[in-house]
Amino acid sequence: MSTIVVIPGGFHPFHAGHASLYQAAVKAFPGADVYVAATNSQEERPFPFKIKEKLAKVAGVAPGHFVQVTSPFKAEEITRQYDPNSDVLIFVRSEKDRNESPKPGGTTKKGSPSYFQPYTGKNLKPFSKHAYIEYLPTIEFGPGITSASEIRAMWPKLNDKRKTAMVMSLYPATQKNPKLAANVVKLLDAGMGVETVNEKMKMGATIEPIEEDKEIDPVKTVIQFYEPIVNDIHKEKIDDYVDKARTLLQKTDDPAVRSKLINIFKQGKENPYIQGGIITTVGALLAGGLLSSASKMGLSPSQTNILLQSVLNTVIPTLVSRINGKSWVDTLKYTLASAGIGTSIAALTESENQDYLEEK
Numbered sequence: 001m002s003t004i005v006v007i008p009g010g011f012h013p014f015h016a017g018h019a020s021l022y023q024a025a026v027k028a029f030p031g032a033d034v035y036v037a038a039t040n041s042q043e044e045r046p047f048p049f050k051i052k053e054k055l056a057k058v059a060g061v062a063p064g065h066f067v068q069v070t071s072p073f074k075a076e077e078i079t080r081q082y083d084p085n086s087d088v089l090i091f092v093r094s095e096k097d098r099n100e101s102p103k104p105g106g107t108t109k110k111g112s113p114s115y116f117q118p119y120t121g122k123n124l125k126p127f128s129k130h131a132y133i134e135y136l137p138t139i140e141f142g143p144g145i146t147s148a149s150e151i152r153a154m155w156p157k158l159n160d161k162r163k164t165a166m167v168m169s170l171y172p173a174t175q176k177n178p179k180l181a182a183n184v185v186k187l188l189d190a191g192m193g194v195e196t197v198n199e200k201m202k203m204g205a206t207i208e209p210i211e212e213d214k215e216i217d218p219v220k221t222v223i224q225f226y227e228p229i230v231n232d233i234h235k236e237k238i239d240d241y242v243d244k245a246r247t248l249l250q251k252t253d254d255p256a257v258r259s260k261l262i263n264i265f266k267q268g269k270e271n272p273y274i275q276g277g278i279i280t281t282v283g284a285l286l287a288g289g290l291l292s293s294a295s296k297m298g299l300s301p302s303q304t305n306i307l308l309q310s311v312l313n314t315v316i317p318t319l320v321s322r323i324n325g326k327s328w329v330d331t332l333k334y335t336l337a338s339a340g341i342g343t344s345i346a347a348l349t350e351s352e353n354q355d356y357l358e359e360k
Helices: 016-028 049-059 148-157 160-170 172-176 178-192 194-202 218-231 241-249 255-270 272-287 289-296 301-312 315-323 328-339 350-358
Strands: 003-009 033-038 066-068 088-094 116-118 131-136
Touching (some): 016 033, 016 088, 148 160, 148 178, 160 178, 172 178, 255 272
Parallel strands (some): 003 088, 033 066
C-alpha cells in the first residue's frame, strides 16, 4: 500500500509559505509520495504553470513532484499511477484554508459518508472510497504576509531593490546567487504581466532558464543580502509605526530577542527619522532569509536566536550610519564590524571595498 500526499492550490505565485507547507508534509508523512498539484488556468489569476513550476523548483520542491493537473482536488494526473483499491490519498492544506471548500466530513444526500473525510491516521480507506484532508500550520514568510494575493498586491509597488529583497525572502536559495535572484525577479515580473507572456509562448518563445544554485564566496553572500536592504533605507516617519512594530515583535517568543526588538522599536518611536529604516531592516531580517536560512542550515532554535540577536545589534548602527549620509561601503563596514562578522571586509579601504563590490 502506498500513501499519496497532494498539496492542491493555485500558487500565483509559488512562494516560501507553500514551500514550508510542502516540507511540513514531507516530514508529517514519512515514506509517502508528496506532490504539489497546480493547474495552468489563468482565468482568475495570472501565473501560467511553466512559471509556477520554475518558482517551485527554486523554492525546493523535488523534481517531478510539482505536477500540472486539470483539477487539484482530483489530481488524476498524479493518482492514475497508483492503485485506487489499495493506496491512500491525503490532501494537505494550510490551516488558513480550513474554512475553504471542499471541507472534510459530513454525509452525502443518501446518508453515506462524503468522499472527503478528516485525516485521523486510523482506519484509512483506499482512494476509490475516500480521500482525506489534513491541515498543517500556516507559515508567515514576510512582515505579516501569509498569501500569494498579498504578494501580487505588493509587487507592482516595489522598486527593483525591494523586489530583490522580497525575492530573497520568498526563495532563500537566491540569497547566495544574485543571478538566480535576478532571474526570479524577471519570472515574477513576467507572471504579473501574464498576457504578454502568453503571447510570447504562443509564438514559440521560451522563458530564460533558471541557473542552478552555485557556491559563492560567503563574504559576497553577506554583501548581496544586505546591499538591497541597506541601500533602501530612508529618513521616514511612519504613521502606523507602532502597529508595524507589534506585528514584527510577534515573530519571536524568545525573551532575549524580544527585548532587543523592543529596545530598537523604542528608539524608532523617539526618533521618527529612523522609523522607515527600522521597519525595512527588521522586517527583512525576520522575513528575509535569516530565519529561513538558519532553519535550512539545521540550526537549533537557541542557535538561531543567538544569530538573530547578533545581527539585530547592527540595526541601529547601520541606520545611523546610512542616515548620516555615509556611503554604502562605509555603512557595510560599520555593520559587519558591529556584528563581529566579515572583519576582513571591514578592515579594507574605501577603494578596495568598492572594487570588491563591483567585481563581476
